[in-house]
Amino acid sequence: MRSIAHLALRELRRSWVRNLYAALAIGVGIATIIASDLISRGITEEIADSAEGQAITAFMSEQLDVGLTAIGLVITVGAGFLIFNAFAMSTTQRREDFGRMRAVGMTRHQLLLMVLFEAILTGIAGTAFGLATGIGLGRGLMFIVTTTSDVFNRFGEVSLSPDRLLFAAAVGLATTVIAALLPAMRASQTPPVAAMKAASSTGRSPNRYRIAGGCTVLIVAMWIVLIIDPPGRWILPPWSSYLTIALIALWLLCLGLSLPAIVGLTGACLRRPLSAILHLPGRLAADNLRRARGRVTFTLLTLIIGVAMIVGITGFLGFWFEELFFRTSERSLKESPGMGFFPLEIDAGLQAYEDVVDFTLPDDLIDEVEAAAEGRAAVVPAYFVLAPELSFMGEFYFSFVLGPQSMQQAGELFFTFTYGDWAHALEITDKGCGLFLTPTVAQKNDAWLYDTIAIQTHLGHLDCTIAGIGPTFVGASIISDAGLSAFELSAPVMLSIFPFESEGSAGVLAEFAAIADRYPGIWFADLTVVYEMQLEAMGTVRTMMSGMLFLAILSATLGVINTALISVSERRREYGVLRATGASRRQVSTIVIVEGLLFGLIGAGVGILVGAGVVVIYIVITGGSAFGYPDFPVWEVALGSIQPALARGIIALAASPLLIALAAWLPTRATVQGSVIETIGRRETPL
Amino acid sequence: MSEIIETKDLQKQYQMGDVTVEALKGIDFTVREGEFVAIMGPSGSGKSTLLHLLGGLDLASGGEVFLANRRLTRLGDTEVTVMRRRHVGFVFQFFNLLPTLTVTENVALPLLLDGQSMKENATRVAEILELVNMGNRAVHTPDQLSGGEQQRVAIARALVTNPKILLADEPTGNLDSASGEHLLRILRRACDDAGQTIVIVTHNPTAAAFADRVVFLQDGALVHEILGGPFDVPAITAAIARMNV
Numbered sequence: 001m002r003s004i005a006h007l008a009l010r011e012l013r014r015s016w017v018r019n020l021y022a023a024l025a026i027g028v029g030i031a032t033i034i035a036s037d038l039i040s041r042g043i044t045e046e047i048a049d050s051a052e053g054q055a056i057t058a059f060m061s062e063q064l065d066v067g068l069t070a071i072g073l074v075i076t077v078g079a080g081f082l083i084f085n086a087f088a089m090s091t092t093q094r095r096e097d098f099g100r101m102r103a104v105g106m107t108r109h110q111l112l113l114m115v116l117f118e119a120i121l122t123g124i125a126g127t128a129f130g131l132a133t134g135i136g137l138g139r140g141l142m143f144i145v146t147t148t149s150d151v152f153n154r155f156g157e158v159s160l161s162p163d164r165l166l167f168a169a170a171v172g173l174a175t176t177v178i179a180a181l182l183p184a185m186r187a188s189q190t191p192p193v194a195a196m197k198a199a200s201s202t203g204r205s206p207n208r209y210r211i212a213g214g215c216t217v218l219i220v221a222m223w224i225v226l227i228i229d230p231p232g233r234w235i236l237p238p239w240s241s242y243l244t245i246a247l248i249a250l251w252l253l254c255l256g257l258s259l260p261a262i263v264g265l266t267g268a269c270l271r272r273p274l275s276a277i278l279h280l281p282g283r284l285a286a287d288n289l290r291r292a293r294g295r296v297t298f299t300l301l302t303l304i305i306g307v308a309m310i311v312g313i314t315g316f317l318g319f320w321f322e323e324l325f326f327r328t329s330e331r332s333l334k335e336s337p338g339m340g341f342f343p344l345e346i347d348a349g350l351q352a353y354e355d356v357v358d359f360t361l362p363d364d365l366i367d368e369v370e371a372a373a374e375g376r377a378a379v380v381p382a383y384f385v386l387a388p389e390l391s392f393m394g395e396f397y398f399s400f401v402l403g404p405q406s407m408q409q410a411g412e413l414f415f416t417f418t419y420g421d422w423a424h425a426l427e428i429t430d431k432g433c434g435l436f437l438t439p440t441v442a443q444k445n446d447a448w449l450y451d452t453i454a455i456q457t458h459l460g461h462l463d464c465t466i467a468g469i470g471p472t473f474v475g476a477s478i479i480s481d482a483g484l485s486a487f488e489l490s491a492p493v494m495l496s497i498f499p500f501e502s503e504g505s506a507g508v509l510a511e512f513a514a515i516a517d518r519y520p521g522i523w524f525a526d527l528t529v530v531y532e533m534q535l536e537a538m539g540t541v542r543t544m545m546s547g548m549l550f551l552a553i554l555s556a557t558l559g560v561i562n563t564a565l566i567s568v569s570e571r572r573r574e575y576g577v578l579r580a581t582g583a584s585r586r587q588v589s590t591i592v593i594v595e596g597l598l599f600g601l602i603g604a605g606v607g608i609l610v611g612a613g614v615v616v617i618y619i620v621i622t623g624g625s626a627f628g629y630p631d632f633p634v635w636e637v638a639l640g641s642i643q644p645a646l647a648r649g650i651i652a653l654a655a656s657p658l659l660i661a662l663a664a665w666l667p668t669r670a671t672v673q674g675s676v677i678e679t680i681g682r683r684e685t686p687l
Numbered sequence: 688m689s690e691i692i693e694t695k696d697l698q699k700q701y702q703m704g705d706v707t708v709e710a711l712k713g714i715d716f717t718v719r720e721g722e723f724v725a726i727m728g729p730s731g732s733g734k735s736t737l738l739h740l741l742g743g744l745d746l747a748s749g750g751e752v753f754l755a756n757r758r759l760t761r762l763g764d765t766e767v768t769v770m771r772r773r774h775v776g777f778v779f780q781f782f783n784l785l786p787t788l789t790v791t792e793n794v795a796l797p798l799l800l801d802g803q804s805m806k807e808n809a810t811r812v813a814e815i816l817e818l819v820n821m822g823n824r825a826v827h828t829p830d831q832l833s834g835g836e837q838q839r840v841a842i843a844r845a846l847v848t849n850p851k852i853l854l855a856d857e858p859t860g861n862l863d864s865a866s867g868e869h870l871l872r873i874l875r876r877a878c879d880d881a882g883q884t885i886v887i888v889t890h891n892p893t894a895a896a897f898a899d900r901v902v903f904l905q906d907g908a909l910v911h912e913i914l915g916g917p918f919d920v921p922a923i924t925a926a927i928a929r930m931n932v
């Protein structure tokens with residue numbers, strides 16, 4: 001065992017560059033997982049002491065944690081592909097060495113252990129790097145956000161949770177071992193005779209065009225159906241979710257299976273034009289794309305994942321926050337403008353929460369406002385609660401407790417009926433607890449209009465009837481004022497005022513502002529300002545996500561550099577032959593640069609296709625029906641949502657090829673810099 | 688016949704760890720135009736190093752190499768590359784064909800690198816493939832060929848530019864005797880019919896027997912030569928035995 005470990009360590013030392021890149025790629029993913037924990041808990045720390053505070057911030061924290069951790073996990077999975085690729089290439093390169101070891105008596109089991117040991121050591125190094133840098137990454141990102149954002153301008157002091165530390169370490173190590181298992185198993189199958197003969201390389205992969213053809217037919221059929229009759233216009237949850245999952249899976253599967261064919265086809269199609277422009281180097285670059293397509297596919301996958309994540313997440317956030325979340329709010333606030341009283345200065349961002357213990361408004365203020373508003377404005381006291389049954393996403397999305405009459409007076413801001421009407425709803429809320437929900441939340445409880453849902457509170461359970469289904473303010477469920485006693489709510493967190501149209505709103509505004517002035521710590525603002533602040537907060541979330549997504553691209557780039565290094569090392573002899581037959585250094589470099597450019601273009605192009613496709617499928621199928629918008633213009637919204645995503649994708653499309661070409665050119669330049677015989681004659685040096 | 692290859696005090700040293708290895712210790716060597724020369728010697732004697740320096744594949748540590756009246760050691764990389772592309776053909780022991788290219792494309796490689804098109808050289812490539820009996824395998828890729836066939840393609844590639852000089856490093860080293868002999872006949876014909884200068888490095892007395900002259904290297908120095916070839920194989924074997932190399 002000790003000798004196996006010794007051999008593995010020597011191999012690691014010999015090929016330290018390759019292993020360093022693989023470890024860094026894993027490290028980036030682990031760092032993201034660690035940073036996401038720090039950032040998300042930093043938001044709630046010292047804020048969520050009270051029930052109201054928890055209701056306000058828990059969702060934000062949970063969603064950020066889920067979102068950023070998901071990014072970290074995807075980066076780690078991407079790194080897993082890279083490790084698989086690196087070990088697959090390395091074990092192919094070392095086939096003769098393995099044969100020699102087998103010839104002198106190494107068993108298959110020992111060979112497997114040796115390669116796995118190398119992988120485990122790489123994984124440990126990467127994971128340790130990720131754990132160490134994750135804390136710095138999290139704190140660095142929080143620092144950048146606090147100094148640039150007006151909303152997320154304060155994070156609580158948090159230390160790393162041991163659970164997350166263990167989780168990240170386990171993910172890092174497990175990914176490495178799983179990724180290296182197949183190459184290690186293949187290495188262990190090496191016969192001793194491999195020492196005598198090099199692995200044959202045909203340079204061409206099996207024909208995959210038939211699979212790609214079948215996939216193309218399926219994909220085209222799917223898009224035709226989605227264009228002709230978008231399900232988003234008629235389908236309801238949970239069927240929309242099932243169909244979305246099925247079609248996204250079909251889209252990803254088909255693109256994944258077609259990838260080798262896409263690479264081959266690109267090479268074949270570009271052979272002639274590249275030959276015309278760049279002569280032989282162009283032609284060889286196009287040909288090289290079609291070689292070792294398995295490896296090319298795996299390397300491309302990491303790049304595709306990175307770019308698809310950027311495009312997909314940008315598209316999803318655009319859809320949720322710009323098209324769906326505030327769809328009624330914007331229109332409603334224009335039709336019936338409102339103002340709000342808050343127990344803290346919301347425009348001070350998270351800093352406002354510092355030292356605030358009581359998140360409710362004082363009774364005197366409420367009395368005074370209600371008296372002043374009598375006959376001149378609708379007053380809507382709003383309470384925030386956490387009811388997992390009513391959370392539309394996860395378990396920590398808040399719900400409102402609102403008076404139905406005041407809601408009705410407020411116009412469409414809080415709720416609009418898609419199913420039901422006020423007459424029946426008020427009958428229900430007069431008798432007991434009524435709920436105003438989006439279709440998603442109703443379906444989550446396997447219920448529909450006028451059905452009853454049991455909501456758990458710390459006092460017991462509360463039976464509530466669904467009084468209306470339709471779009472709600474920011475997707476939060478609404479419990480009628482019967483929830484006040486069930487949740488032991490004594491005072492509201494927010495008081496919204498909607499002047500009646502007949503009255504001059506300017507005079508009313510001045511009067512309420514004067515009331516607010518008399519209460520220190522109370523903040524009074526136009527609800528449009530609050531709405532805009534929410535949009536800004538979402539923008540900051542998007543920036544944070546983008547910061548993490550940058551790491552996905554970084555991780556993918558590390559992998560591509562690694563693959564480029566190994567490829568150049570593998571093809572050293574070939575470059576030497578070219579030089580011996582009369583190719584100049586420039587011509588050899590041109591082959592590698594063009595190959596890198598094509599590689600980057602395919603990776604970024606397919607990445608954009610994957611990301612944008614997933615977003616469009618989701619929007620076209622889910623539409624607005626999940627939120628209660630039956631007449632949702634699905635295609636218009638889908639195309640609108642992916643526009644900013646495509647802009648980012650195009651940046652990736654421009655940057656990736658250049659980055660990869662540079663990554664491939666540097667080792668090639670070093671390789672061809674010496675004499676021809678040095679290039680051709682030297683045995684492939686392990687990296 | 689004028690001299691087409693000349694070396695003066697040609698030296699090559701390698702650094703292997705802390706040890707400096709003197710691969711060539713001041714070689715003075717000439718090859719006349721249209722001559723077929725075989726270089727023989729034990730492993731590590733410097734034969735391949737000499738061949739690489741003659742073709743500009745490696746850089747000399749000292750001395751001079753003249754190739755077709757041009758001082759190779761004074762030329763820049765681009766000039767050496769162009770010279771190699773147009774005037775020198777190489778054949779390696781391990782064939783070294785590009786796996787993604789067909790036989791025709793591999794043969795046309797030096798022409799394509801020179802910016803010429805396949806179309807304008809189609810006849811020349813077809814002729815040269817016929818010369819090496821590979822016309823019927825033109826569209827195959829290297830993995831579909833036997834070792835002997837691959838080496839014949841490599842020779843066709845070396846001859847396609849009609850180079851003045853053809854350098855071959857153990858060209859029969861990986862071939863069976865029949866394939867090896869066939870290949871040597873092609874080289875001999877290139878020398879006799881086209882007047883091309885051939886220099887081969889070989890361990891094989893049968894291969895050396897095809898040459899006009901055989902030079903022997905030992906420990907980086909030219910130690911002997913025999914003239915008046917083509918030879919009988921026993922004559923070569925006897926020379927080797929006499930020199931104990």
